[in-house]
Amino acid sequence: MPLQGLFGDYQVGSFYDEMFAAPDQPRPHYAKIFEKLASMVPSQFEERRQHADLAFLLQGITFTVYSDGRGTERLFPFDLIPRIIPHSEWQRIESGLAQRVVALNLFLQDVYGKQRIFADRKIPRSLVYSCKHFLREVIGIEVPRGIHTHICGIDLIRDSKTGEYCVLEDNVRTPSGISYVLENRLVMMRTFPDAFQAYEVLPVNHYPAELSRILRSLSPRGGDDAQIVLLTPGIYNSAYFEHSFLAQQMGIELVEGRDLIVDGGIVYMKTIHGLQRVDVIYRRVDDDFLDSLTFRPDSVLGVPGLMGAYRAGNVALANAVGNGVADDKAIYAYVPAFIRYYLGEDPILRSVDTYLCSKKEDLNYVLGHLPELVVKAVGESGGYGMLMGPTADRERLEEFGRRVKADPRNYIAQPVLPLSRVPSYDPALGTIAGRHVDLRPYCLYDGEKVTIVPGGLTRVALQQGSLVVNSSQGGGSKDTWVLFGED
C-alpha cells in the first residue's frame, strides 16, 4: 500500500521504526492503526488533536515555565498516535523489570544493613559510600517489611538495530509521570474511541488502588484505618499536578510540610479538629529536604523531627530514605552483578555499556572518545549535567574533558544510543514523521510481588532529530498500549 495523506512524506530512516518493518510495510500489530490514520484527512486529525489539547488545558495538566518574572503554563505535549506493544514483548519486559526491582531492593537492604556485598567483594565499599545520595544516617534503620523500593520508574530504550529493550536508568527515589499515563489514556479514549475498538488494549487504571494497598500495608499500627498522606513540596513543584491527582485517586490527604508536626516521636497532621496521627507518608519530597534537623537545615519543605519518628518505627515512608544510592549512574553498571549475586539469575533485560571514569582504563577510553559518547554526572537526573558528544562543539568537549579529569568519580560515559522511533504528528509540518521515544514503566513492589501497569509512559522527542525526551526540552508523551494478544 503506498503511503498517503498524513503519512505523505514519511521516512523510515536508519533507525528502528516501531511501526514500520520497511517503507510502506507496517508491522502486524500496527497495521490497523496505520490504516485508520492513513485514511484520515489532515484536518480531521488536527481537529481531534485540538480536542485533546483542550482537555489537558482545562484540567490544568500543565507545567510552569518561568520567564520575564511571570510563570506561564505550558501543556506537556501529547501525541495522539499510540505506541503499541504486543503481549509477548511486554511479558519479557515485565519479568525483566520485576527481577531488577527485587535485586535493587535486596541491594538497598544490604548496604543499609548487614553489608554482605562488600565482604563478598562484588562492589567496592568506597564506590558506594562516595555516592552523592548514599546516606549514612539510614544505616541500621529497619524499614517496614523490608521494602525500600515501593515505587520504581525504570527507563527503557530500544536498540537501534534489533529493537531489543535495554535499561537506561533506574529511578528509585521519587519517579514521576504515572499521572500522565492515566490521563493520556482517558483523553485518548475520549478523542480516538474508534482506534480502541480495533484493538484489545490492557487497562492501566488499577495503579492508584494497587499503590494505595501497598501504602496501607506499611502502617506501623496495622489495621484498616491507617492514616496515609502524600507529602508534596507544594504547587510550585513541576510534578504538583501528579501529587494532587494521586492523592485524589487514592482518597488520601495531600499535605505539605507545614501541615505536619512531630511530637514525642509521632507524626501528626493539623486538622480543623486538632492533631491527628499519621501512619504512612508517600513522600514526593527529596531526601535532602525531608527533615531540617537531620538533613538540609534550610529546608522548609519537610517536617523537623521526621527522621526520628521514622527511625523509631512510628511512621513509614515510601519510598525509603537513602534510595538514591541505587539509581546512581555509577552503581547502574553493577546492577547486572546484583541480579546474579542476590538472585542467582541472569539478567533478563540488557543494560547499556557503561564506562566508569573512576576506573583508570575506562577514563582513558572516555577521554579519547568524547565525541562519540554521552557523558553523565552520576548523581544527577532529568538530563542535567550531561554531555552529548556528537552534537557538542569543540569548546564544550574540551571543557567537559577537563571536568571529567578533575573529578573522575563523578562521571560515567555510554555510547550514544539512537533511540527507536514511532510515527508522531508534527503540527508544524501537518504530517506524521518518525520521532525518537523511550519508555518508563512504573513498578510497584509489596515485598512479595512486583506489579507493573501494562505499558508506562512513552516520552517522545517531538523536535525533528532530537534525542532528548525531557519535558523541559520539547519532549512530549504518547499513550502506550499493551495488547491483550499479539495484534
Add this chain to the structure above:
Amino acid sequence: MLSRIAESLFWLARYIERAEYTARILDVNFHTVLEQTKDRYRLHWDPLIVMAGEEERFRKSYGEADAQAVFEFLAFRQDNPSSIVQCITKARENARTIRDYISREMWEDINSLYFTVNRFSPAEEMAAGPHRFCDAIRFGSHRFHGVTDATLPHDEGWEFLRIGWFIERAEMTARLVDVQYHILYDAPAGISGADNHQWMAVLKSVGAYEAYHRKYHSSIEPEKVAEMLIMHPLHPRSIRFSMTEVQSGLRAISGSEPGSYANEAERLTGKVLERLRYDKITEIFQLGLHSYLNEMLQMCGSIGEDIARSYFYYAVVA
C-alpha cells in the same frame, strides 16, 4: 479535614464572591451613568472606588474617577489586589492547592473561568464597555456555585465554602449600602433623597430590583432600600440572609445547638443576627446608618479572624 484545606476553601469562596459582586456593581453603574448628566458622574464612580477600599491606590494612578478608569482599575489592574482578574487568579491559586479535595468538575470550572478572564483584552473591553466582561464573571460565579453544589459532598469542606461566600457577601452588601448613603448625604442639596436613579442602580446591582417592587409596591425610597438590603430575611444578598448562612455553616462544623456557641465566631454571629432580626430600620436611621454598618463590618472582621484562630492556625508548639 486539614486546616490548610479549610482555609483555602474559605478564601476560594471569598475571592469568587468578591469578583462577582464587583462585576455586578461595575456593570449596573456603567449603564445607569449613560442616562445621567455629566456633573453627576462623580456620584456614581466615587463610591465604587471607596467600596473596594482602594481609594488611595486609585487616586495615585488616575486622579479623577471616570468610567474608563474605574472599569480598568476594578476589572483588570494587576496592582489592585481586589480587581476582578486578581480575585479570579487568587481563587484559582487556592483551588490549585486543594485540587485533590475539590471535585474534578469544580477544578475544571474554575480553571476555565481563569482562562476565560485572561483571554479578555483590557483595551478591547474598555472600548466595548463592561457588560460583556461583567456578564462572563457573573455567569462564571453562578456556574461555579452550581457545580460546587452538585458535585462536592456537603460536608465540612462545603461548609467552609459557604461561610466564605456569605461572609464576603455580607461585607460587600454592608459596604455598598454604607458608601451610597455616605456619598448621597454629602452631596449638594437637591439631589439627595429625591434622586432614585442611584438607588435603582443599587438594587439592580444586587439583583433585588424586582423583589423590591414585589415587597414594597412603592417608588424607590432610600430607607426601604436599606431595609431590604440589610434585614430582609430571605433575599439572598441581604446581610441578614448572609449571616444566617454563616451561622448555619459554623454550627454544622462545630455541632453547636441553637442558643449556644463553641467559639467567638459563633457568639458574634449570633449577636449580629439578633440585631438584624429585632432592630427596626427607623431605629437604625436614628442611631446613624453609617455607624451601624460600620459596627457590622467590624464584627464581620472579628468573625473572620476568629474562624482563622479556631480552625486554621496552630500555635508553634515544637
